[in-house]
Amino acid sequence: MNLEKTLFDTYGFTSFRPGQKEVIEKILGGQDVIALLPTGMGKSMCYQLPAHLMEGSVLVVSPLLSLMQDQVAQLKKMGEKSVAAINSFLDPAERSNILHNLNTYRFIFISPEMLVQPYIKNKLMGLNISLLVADEAHCISQWGFDFRPDYLRIAEIMPALGHPRVLALTATATAKVTEEIKQYLKLSEPFIYTHPMDRKNIAYDIKKFENGKEKLEWLSTFVAANKGPGIIYAGTRKKSQELSNLLSLSGIRTAFYHGGMEHQDRIFVQQQFQNGELEWVCSTNAFGMGVHIPDIGHVIHFQVPTSIEGYVQEVGRAGRNGDPALATLLYAAGDEDLLANLVLDDLPTNHEIREVYQNEGDPAQLVDQGIVRETSLRVISYWKNHLSEQDTIIQIAQQKNEKIKQSAKIRKLINLESCVREYVLECFDQQLHIKPENCCINDHLNFADFLTHRETVDIQVLDTWESRLNAILPC
């Protein structure tokens, strides 16, 4: 079989990107695959092409509804008509129509939550699914344990589907995350493709400040002098709004973005940013997955991220076009503990575990009575189906330990005196072979190469940002 010919005939591309062919060959050969491909390496082709060479449909488990809609639109744009997404966006008529005609679709997108619904499982059971794709598979590990436990349950559908081949795709996975993907998707001997994840065109900077006000001053000055597009990651929803409001006062085209906003508003911000109508987006970690903007030149972390994985994912949204891009991590004393504690508090407490295990009525009442938090209930309910109470307590304790390790890695990053790039790669069990000329703050960095000066400076707004800053800050 000539894969290149199929690639050209179907999609018009003359050659594969690194990894694609290898991954596709393994899938066609009947093997499960975990593919670690950096952003922009054409992950979706790894299931799109096989779909044309196999009998039956491809079922893609996707983490976000908006991402799903995007993927569907992309495929349709490429001329693929038999695409459907099963999710809560569907009105009852569409939904019933799609569910009745499931066997006519070549690509079916679905959320993990939908996938584990018994009636959906029944609908999928009669289908000929040749490949199950776990897109953004790091979510299994990143969200499965404390946030979206249905991510741990994807494998439950396998028997009903007659054990199709499985392809797990992600851009960022440590050895531990890869192991968890393998474990929870129940893959016995997967082929693991790992592409070097270093992004040569992204340089790392870390700036330390005495307090939050100094960070703000630096940010205002920098953003006033440098045009976007850029993303500023804040630690809280409120902070993302504050930063956006502050920068707007200086005449900068900016907007905020976080999970507490109306869906329509979120889409609007994303579209404006994609169309170049916004220069800087101030957001929480909600922003990014599924955002494909090639020319992001700056990613600034105004507050410290909660894990190296999260940091790398967010940084990786810069420089997709290959142009030089700068990742700047801002740190002020005390920042590292802010979200670390929050993240720990989020896992179920031993008390909550005991309550759920010993509860004999409707567990939802525990939530109503304020004894158990809602996410805790969902996480504990998952474990209750698999483990004893004591083992669940041990399991959750291990998760907490893991979170502590993650925040220790971040702390080390902040205080690093050696090469940032090497350290980040080390966290992903990879080695740096070739160091780019512009590497990081600890190992050669020429800032001039990354500055994106504004061509038309809006003088009237630049001169008085300090007074504006003081005006809105009580300190």
Place this chain on the structure above:
DNA sequence: CGTACTCTAAATAGTTAGAGTACGGTGCACTATT
């Protein structure tokens, strides 16, 4: 850990300081209400 808010006591009539407490980030689906 830091912030914002609430509560309480001591001051004396509306204000203030300090103590205590709740909250902070990622999303799906479902249901009830407009």
